[in-house]
Amino acid sequence: MSARDxxxxxxxQALIKDxxxxxxxxxxxEWEEVKVKIDLGAxxxxxxxxxxxxxxxxxxxxxxxxxxxxxxTALGQFLNYKIMLDVxxxxxxxxxxxxxxxxxxxxxxxxxxxxxxxxxxxxxxxDPIAEEVVRWIN
Amino acid sequence: MSARDxxxxxxxQALIKDxxxxxxxxxxxEWEEVKVKIDLGAxxxxxxxxxxxxxxxxxxxxxxxxxxxxxxTALGQFLNYKIMLDVxxxxxxxxxxxxxxxxxxxxxxxxxxxxxxxxxxxxxxxDPIAEEVVRWIN
Numbered sequence: 001m002s003a004r005d006x007x008x009x010x011x012x013q014a015l016i017k018d019x020x021x022x023x024x025x026x027x028x029x030e031w032e033e034v035k036v037k038i039d040l041g042a043x044x045x046x047x048x049x050x051x052x053x054x055x056x057x058x059x060x061x062x063x064x065x066x067x068x069x070x071x072x073t074a075l076g077q078f079l080n081y082k083i084m085l086d087v088x089x090x091x092x093x094x095x096x097x098x099x100x101x102x103x104x105x106x107x108x109x110x111x112x113x114x115x116x117x118x119x120x121x122x123x124x125x126x127d128p129i130a131e132e133v134v135r136w137i138n
Numbered sequence: 139m140s141a142r143d144x145x146x147x148x149x150x151q152a153l154i155k156d157x158x159x160x161x162x163x164x165x166x167x168e169w170e171e172v173k174v175k176i177d178l179g180a181x182x183x184x185x186x187x188x189x190x191x192x193x194x195x196x197x198x199x200x201x202x203x204x205x206x207x208x209x210x211t212a213l214g215q216f217l218n219y220k221i222m223l224d225v226x227x228x229x230x231x232x233x234x235x236x237x238x239x240x241x242x243x244x245x246x247x248x249x250x251x252x253x254x255x256x257x258x259x260x261x262x263x264x265d266p267i268a269e270e271v272v273r274w275i276n
Contacts, residue, residue, distance in 0.1 A: 071214065071218070076209065076211055076215075077210045079256075080210055110169060111218060111222060115218055
C-alpha cells in the first residue's frame, strides 16, 4: 500500500470510529463536459453520512517535501469540488482532511489561516497513527 | 530549454511587445514564516509595469495531460499569491496567464467559468507561437 493509501485508509477508519458510514470511495463528480477523475494521484474524494449529516471529504496527506505546493493544489481542488458538489448535491458539506502534523505546523502560518478563512475551507484534522478524528473546524 | 520555459519566455515577449517592462523574473513572495518558492516547477511569477499600471503574472502552460489537475493547482496558487500580494503590494493586479488553446477549450467549460467568476480570477490569454497577448479578461 502506498503512503497516500495509508493516509486514505486512516481517514476512513477515523470516520467509522466516529459513527460515520462511508458511502462512496471514490466519489466521481461530473458536470457537463468536465468529468473529474477524483482518484488522480491516489488522493480521492469520499462521501460519508451519519444520521441526517452528509459530508464529502478531500483527503490530503501533506507528505510531499513542500507544504505550500501541496496546499496550492489542495485549495484549488477544494474550491472546484465545492462548485461541482453545489450543483450535484448542495446539502452535502465538503471538508478538507489534513493530518495533525500539518495542522500544527503549516496551517498555523498566517498565509494558510488567511486562505482557509477567505475561502471558507472546512477542515477535518485527523491523527493518521491513531486513526482518529482530532477536530472539525467549520 | 524546457517546454515550460518556452511558454514563460513567450509571455515575457508578449508583454514586451505590448509596451510592458518586466521588472521581476521571478518574483519571490514572502510573508512571515512562509517564503514561497515561486519558481517551483519552473512556472514562475513575474511582475511588469507600464506607465502607472503594475501587474504580477502567474504563467501557466496547461501542457500536462490533465487540464483539470493543472487548473486545481493554478487556482490554488492564484488565490494564495493574491493573499501574499495584497499584504506586500496591494496596488499590483494579479493575472493568470493561459495559452489560447486552453482558453478556447478547458476554460469554456462551466466548471472553469464558475471557478473563474466566483474567485475573481483575472486572465491574460496569450498566443505562445506568435508571442502576443490575445486578450485581458478582468
